[in-house]
Amino acid sequence: MTVIAVVVFIVAYMFIATEWIHKLLAALGGAAVLLALGVTDAEHAFYSHETGIDWDVIFLLLGMMVIVGVLRRTGVFEYVAIWAAKRAKGSPLRVMILLTMMTAVASALLDNVTTVLLIAPVTLLVCDRLGINPVPFLIAEVMASNIGGTATLIGDPPNIIIASRSGLTFNDFLVHLAPLVVIELLVFCLVLPRLFKGAFAVDPDKVDNVMRLNEREAIEDSRLLIKCGVVLSLVFVGFIGRPLLHVEPSVVALLGAGLLVLVAGVEPRDYMPSVEWRTLLFFAGLFVMVGALVKTGVIGQLAKAIGGVTEGRALFATMLILVVSAVLSGVVDNIPYVATMSPVVHQLTKSISDPVQADALWWALAIGADFGGNATAVGASANVVVIGIALRAGSSISFWDFTRKGLVVMAISILVAAPYLWLRYFVLS
Template sequence: MSACLALAIFTVAFILIATEKVHRVAVVLTAAGLMALLGFVPGHDVFFSEHAGIDWNVIFLLLGMMVIVGIIKQTGVFEYLGIWAAKRSRGRPYRLMVLLMVITAIASPFLDNVTTIMLVAPVTVVVCGKLGISPAPYLIAEALASNIGGAATLIGDPPNIIIGSRAGLTFNDFLANMAPVVVVLFVLFVLLARVLFRKSFEYHPERVAEVLALDERKSITDGRLLVKCLAILAVVVAAFSLHSVMHLEPAIVALLGAGAMVLVTGVKSADYLAEVEWTTLVFFMGLFVMVGGLVETGVIHAVGSWAVDAVGDNFFAAATALLFGSAVLGAFFDNIPYVATMAPVVEDVVAQTPDAGTGRALWWAFALGADLGGNGTAVAASANVVVLGIAARHGHPISFWQFTRYGTVTTLITVVIAWGYVWLRYF
């Protein structure tokens, strides 16, 4: 009974988020409150449970990087990069989109996709403003590219960190097994973007001429401040990349970097706190508790157990179920709490495999499904939610369905190709 009621609350909340009849933050707070009030998520678990409560690693990673971005913004570097990007693309819409997607996809495996989006999205808003075009399609394309690119490494996508920890997989393991297919998927996505976003491309010759005449170097308002910020950012990036060596959670790295930048730069708190997406942070907190209700009442575990029983000892079928099942479920439940919940189930399946190679193949199928499923809907991955928040803050709101109609097509195509990769390489 409790499982059915928890599922009903989640379903109604998801429908309200999708239809945008009520603000998404109000929806998740109400749903999370109901889950706690009805005892589906005990009050203690809301704040302290690793699998059923708020994932503070994600919240504080976002907060730390938002503060860092807020301080860096004071230097004028985003406007500099915006003008530079506009000049390099000569204002051509598709060329500009590809340039921004490539930057995003290259940075995501090493910074993590959420951090990359928080750095690239402000540049996108600036360049689109200069060219007099809507940034929405470019922001959506960047979010999709970040989820694909971030799948390549252990630290590129938060679900990978969870999977790596549970399965004992290293940074190099991810690089050797995930990066090859990610490169193929990204190249195909670049070609697909030409078709997906063709109706959104705008070109205004007069605005392009104005931008080409600008001197981007004049955008830097404080060179010394920029040098300090870039030095600290470089240390933060290095710490992210050395996660498997230093054993520091990304959230700790982000908070330390934010604290160091605040101390060294002396920027006023009102300036950088104004850039923090508070509604996005609250939305995530409520979403984690909503999913926690499904975890505590056994809904997600029941789905996983059913899948395990259905495939039996056919391990290619198990890999297929993990890949497609994770893509579908991860698209609706946010892939971070979904992976945290399902990882023990996958571990049980892996324990039944005849050899280590087959077991690892199941982990890679699980990772690919969860990472690529993050493109499925507007709330399926942290990067997507952050993009929606940034777009709304700058007066260019992206609706749930506007994002999802692009994400669904991208997910379907990339997951099918990933399935072929798993079959060819491991079975």
């Protein structure tokens, strides 16, 4: 069964990477084969938290897509797009930096999937106004969301898993990871001009037209905007207050979507077209395939192998966890990887006498898993969501278009993170 799970995953991944067939067909086809051959079953695929579809992710996406669909009717995305373009004085590079910084900060306060769902429509509009290709901007933003989400406990789902296993608090994440994220974002901004070279040419006439626009005129329904603002504020409070409220983000998003539809008085035809059904089904298939790898012990064996070679050497263990987590999180979703790796790291910390150096292993796991999500188009949930939004807007992002950039960003991020971990926990501690 283990061999079958690995072979099916590799074949499906090749189809996704090469785009020989549509990625949705590859993911659902792979999941169907694994279910048909008995490698996994309904119990593990649909009901297990460790090996099944992550319904929290699915319903979080569904709820936020409905909210965005209603919000789009207010004209607020057009407002923000014009505002951003005018503040950047029409410079595509400054627009990219402004939007990526907004995305990174928002991803630290919310989860990165919710953030890109809100930022992507703005990006498509501002690029349309300036007459430039939105693909580089969308890729840059989703990478910034994966970096920014690393800063806090609630910014990226793997951090929540790590916190529950290690006992680390919201403030611990903020104190230990936020400084690194600031450094990473500065480096990322410096890399952007070279990473997306040739993406910043713009027609001066388009810029002049944008600068003459009045963003306030873009608001089409101010009363609906107020209602959306109130509901979104409640949703954000629910996200941020999760440690106290003990309500899952998916429940918060669905409650928010239901409340907004109720108070806004809109029809299903007004918001349902905003739901990315192909993206949701792709996630379902991908979760089943990765879950089969977890069920058959593939990911667990890889994780235990790391523990076998470290032999209590804290610095070596930290760097090994950092690099391996980054590489594997680029191939499989980082949520099941971190869920599998957390018990291994917990055991490793017991063999390290210095508590500061022991905690460094947890930080290496968080950094590697979160930054590693930038490596490929399927490395993080936010990546898949943005690619789906771009496709709906007529701007296709291929697996390799994303991955060629993502591997560079991931490598640079890890190269910056490694000396940070070494200096902070082994030299200056």
